[in-house]
């Protein structure tokens with residue numbers, strides 16, 4: 169992606185924000201306009217913007233030529249809709265996880281004057297998406313499909329969050345309930361659909377494609393999203409905190425992580441006992457025992473094998489696709505995450 | 511409404527619930543299916559169902575004859591979408607307001623195993639609406655308008671919630687910021703659109719009408735919703751707790767209620783001082799001083815005048831409408847709330 173396209177993408181944020189805080193469907197006054205503006209600036213544009221930018225990327229690869237000004241704007245607007253969706257999920261996820269920081273600053277709900285108003289701010293973020301879609305896509309032949317797509321993916325993400333939350337309740341009582349199939353369902357629904365499938369699906373719709381004819385593309389992207397989340401689980405324990413920008417707490421938090429699932433699979437009775445006794449405890453000595461077991465079981469090697477097998481499988485699927493342009497879109501995604509260290 | 515129609519409406523709830531917990535867009539297992547089922551039964555059907563039932567009512571008045579089985583089902587499904595929307599708002603509102611009870615039982619988030627998972631449950635409730643709409647209305651000519659309508663009304667409601675929440679922050683510092691125009695904006699957006707306009711708009715769309723041609727109907731319903739919320743504010747202080755089913759706490763909670771706005775308007779300097787010193791305090795003697803002032807200023811009489819003036823204005827607007835069927839819909843709504851005691 170050229171730095172020119174990235175700066176155009178950032179400009180579009182300002183346009184969308186200004187439309188939203190002047191939306192005629194609501195009577196804004198100065199207080200409410202300022203509140204929304206601050207809330208947006210705090211929560212929407214501060215991430216890596218990978219999901220949003222990849223809509224433009226993908227559309228460009230599909231078209232295979234220079235984009236018009238209008239196309240850049242529309243692809244950017246769709247990209248921002250995904251960033252808005254992400255911001256909405258993160259604001260609410262931080263409340264539910266009682267997190268303290270996000271992207272190097274306090275979580276929005278931790279600001280003293282915000283508090284539980286953050287719940288409604290999450291809702292406002294979510295509501296901005298159909299406002300953006302209606303304003304800029306209402307006349308397009310793919311408008312209904314776009315609205316349906318965002319709704320379906322949001323439903324899947326919320327369902328993934330739900331099983332993440334209730335599985336932790338169940339796992340706290342009985343760790344042996346954590347399995348690879350539970351892990352796969354959680355990450356597929358809570359991460360893969362909106363982070364991997366949604367950007368490409370947006371680009372395909374804008375390009376005039378029928379999503380029903382692209383089941384295979386969806387499967388590859390879901391597979392890639394699952395691989396991405398396994399990396400995330402791996403880095404939470406084995407990544408360098410200076411590089412990933414945080415200190416992982418999946419062990420303390422009783423998370424249904426790929427690592428604990430693999431450990432349960434590979435452990436003997438004695439090692440299982442160690443896991444049951446120490447997983448999900450806050451004290452450092454328990455955490456150390458779990459990590460030690462991970463080393464003993466060589467989970468780093470197990471992950472490396474998984475990573476290689478995933479890559480081979482993904483590349484084979486991608487190269488089986490009839491369209492070179494679609495192949496390029498998928499390979500571009502894979503290239504961005506393969507062997508990532510953060 | 512016949513008790514037969516009401517029991518059919520209740521049957522539709524079971525159909526919709528069973529579709530939702532078997533939605534193929536997500537891989538349910540027994541735990542997640544049970545969670546959603548309990549969450550729905552706890553939060554969706556326990557209210558008065560006025561909003562939902564009035565879609566059927568209104569559609570019947572528009573059609574002016576017997577409804578087919580299919581029409582009853584579709585109008586009921588739309589009615590339930592509004593009840594789902596209401597459940598979503600209430601689950602989240604109770605978290606933000608730190609409420610304890612709702613409809614005679616503990617608020618959902620107060621259940622020990624639920625807690626902050628309730629935030630995501632609210633989101634799930636919200637996501638069910640487009641699932642219902644897609645399943646039963648995707649092929650209809652008014653499908654896009656229906657989806658747009660729900661999105662716009664949700665945006666307006668969330669915006670109303672926002673100004674309700676931030677106005678209370680502002681009012682706590684300076685009570686004199688509370689004005690009739692602020693009050694009108696809050697209640698119009700947070701209550702009137704989804705409680706009054708949305709049911710009728712659903713019926714109109716199902717009947718094949720173009721909503722853009724019904725601006726006047728919208729205005730009357732918004733006016734009626736505002737009157738409804740003024741009644742709510744009035745009953746919070748002057749209603750009989752045994753009848754309204756709760757003990758009002760608007761004074762303690764520093765609410766921008768119609769009563770405090772009127773009191774600020776009518777009070778002399780001395781009385782204003784009493785308000786500034788006592789409004790929003792939890793202790794019973796402060797509350798008593800505010801109530802005493804309300805009696806001194808004869809807010810009961812002021813409310814009675816407001817109620818009569820509102821009624822006359824609404825009836826005049828309604829009778830100016832060219833269609834007798836539309837008049838009947840609007841009069842039926844007004845009849846249900848005029849001089850209500852609960």
Ligand SMILES: [Mg+2]
Nearest residue numbers: 261262265267
């Ligand atoms: Mg989190």
Ligand SMILES: [Mg+2]
Nearest residue numbers: 261264265332
């Ligand atoms: Mg979480």
Ligand SMILES: [Mg+2]
Nearest residue numbers: 400401404418
């Ligand atoms: Mg993680």
Ligand SMILES: [Mg+2]
Nearest residue numbers: 603604607609
């Ligand atoms: Mg409340």
Ligand SMILES: [Mg+2]
Nearest residue numbers: 603606607674
């Ligand atoms: Mg409230």
Ligand SMILES: [Mg+2]
Nearest residue numbers: 742743746760
């Ligand atoms: Mg009230």
